Amino acid sequence: MEAYLVDWLNLFFRWFHVIAGVAWIGASFYFVWLDLNLKTPPQWKKDKGIKGDLWAIHGGGIYEVAKYELEPQSMPEKLHWFKWEAYTTWLTGFALLCIMYYWGADQYLIDPTKMLLTQFEAIAISLGFLVGGFVFYELLVKSPLQYSPKLFGAILFAGLVFSAYALGEIFSDRAAYLHVGALIGTIMAGNVFFGIMPAQRELVRAIEAGEKPDARPAQFAKLRSTHNNYFTLPLIFIMISNHYPMTYGHEHAWLILALISFNAAFVRHYFNLKHQGQNKPWILVAGLVFLFGIIGYMLPKPVDMTDELIADNQVLEISKQRCASCHAAKPTQVGFAAAPGGIMLETLDELLVNKPRILQAVQSNYMPLANMTNMTEDERTKMIRWASE
Known part of the structure; x- marks a missing residue:
């Protein structure tokens, strides 16, 4: 609740x-925009204390806008703030x-x-x-x-x-x-x-x-x-x-x-x-x-793929420890009523379907949020290598 x-x-x-x-x-x-577009007014307006004016059209009508140097000749009854x-x-x-x-x-x-x-x-x-x-x-x-x-x-x-x-x-x-x-x-x-x-x-x-x-x-x-x-x-x-x-x-x-x-x-x-x-x-x-x-x-650095391939079961285990507390049908992480973005990562099939999203989220350090589940750099690297395969 x-x-x-x-x-x-x-x-x-x-x-x-x-x-x-x-x-x-x-x-x-x-x-x-208005202030920077004001033009020098005619003399009769200057005599009234007007510093600049402009004409504009909008919404089917023509507007005349004027700005006083400081004070008008008399204070208007209604002043918009x-x-x-x-x-x-x-x-x-x-x-x-x-x-x-x-x-x-x-x-x-x-x-x-x-x-x-x-x-x-x-x-x-x-x-x-x-x-x-x-x-x-x-x-x-x-x-x-x-x-x-x-x-x-x-x-x-x-x-x-x-x-x-x-x-x-x-x-x-x-x-x-x-x-x-x-x-x-x-x-x-x-x-x-x-x-x-x-x-x-x-x-x-x-x-x-x-x-x-x-x-x-x-x-x-x-x-x-x-x-x-x-x-x-x-x-x-x-x-x-x-x-x-x-x-x-x-x-x-x-x-x-x-x-x-x-x-x-x-x-x-x-x-x-x-x-x-x-x-x-x-x-x-x-x-x-x-x-x-x-x-x-900002281009992402290429991942070194020369090491041994990362097995699916290794990534599934990492996901269970670091990701599935939020990305689950019934999240166990406090503060989450449903899986963020509707993405669930509890099974291998779910991981395979979401490979591109996993790569982006893990590579950018977006996930886990604030690294609340303490994913290590080694685990992050393994997930990036697996998702890049």
């Missing part, structure tokens, strides 16, 4: 998380973290071959990384480095790469990737809560009080919004990476994450420049070449 309940909680919060994330990222992309998309995405994401990796720490978070941890210790380390990483970003963004974008970006990127490496030495491979994503998501939501929203509230307060608004908080909020824009594509990659163990299961998974994230942010830069009228297709070409380089680097 507990496993069934966990599955439903997982489904509900994952669905909610994706919906909220789509709303947040969609709004973020739209407003960045964009914040709950970000808050809901973070809250549902943290709920998923608790359900999958805290509640199920023994299955998904802790890898005993890397570090022997209790559930409490693993959760404490997880929360420590999230809080520590967020504090690191806040100190960085509030320092004079905010005025040196390239140096700021290099230091921040180095910090995230270090986090990926350190987490990969502590937690299971998939959990390490997920935690880097959770850290980025926390920074992004923190930008909204601690930076963007206070600046917007101060702007509204000044206008309502009849004061001249201070431009500095708004400029700082714009900086944070820009950071979130570059975080978006790496974060989306991490969100879907759990379906592709060839990434987080690589022997240098932290480097793969760093390379793909850098490339994603680099490609995002192309679109930001394009929105400003600077078309630089060489960025896309370079990004594609870089991606092919990553793909080549």
Whole structure:
């Protein structure tokens, strides 16, 4: 019953998380596009305090959009705020973290071959990384480095790469990737809560009080919004990476994450420049070449097949010890109500039918999950050789 309940909680919060994330990222992309596409308005609009405008067509109608330098001539009766998309995405994401990796720490978070941890210790380390990483970003963004974008970006990127490496030495491979994503998501939501929203509230307060608004908080909020824009594509990659163990299961998974994230942010830069009228297709070409380089680097190493052939009964015995506790008609592993993916590995016939899946899962270190059954490297090599025959 507990496993069934966990599955439903997982489904509900994952669905909610994706919906909220789509709303947040969609709004973020739209407003960045909007801001970068604003054109110099006619004089009569400038006289009203309008900084830029644009015309667009969508849904059978033509829209006229204008952005004020700071304050409009009068405060509108209804002002739409964009914040709950970000808050809901973070809250549902943290709920998923608790359900999958805290509640199920023994299955998904802790890898005993890397570090022997209790559930409490693993959760404490997880929360420590999230809080520590967020504090690191806040100190960085509030320092004079905010005025040196390239140096700021290099230091921040180095910090995230270090986090990926350190987490990969502590937690299971998939959990390490997920935690880097959770850290980025926390920074992004923190930008909204601690930076963007206070600046917007101060702007509204000044206008309502009849004061001249201070431009500095708004400029700082714009900086944070820009950071979130570059975080978006790496974060989306991490969100879907759990379906592709060839990434987080690589022997240098932290480097793969760093390379793909850098490339994603680099490609995002192309679109930001394009929105400003600077078309630089060489960025896309370079990004594609870089991606092919990553793909080549990630190619699985060939298995040495010169040794003696692995007998079927040897693999069946390994499967019974390391795989069948989950991949069975009635799993005995705590937290599993049914065989993952409907794949059962209790008999030789089942192993033979699933040979390609076994090869991919074992070769990428995807299975066993977090190596909860303590599969040895010798056993893994034997299964790879057998599945490759």
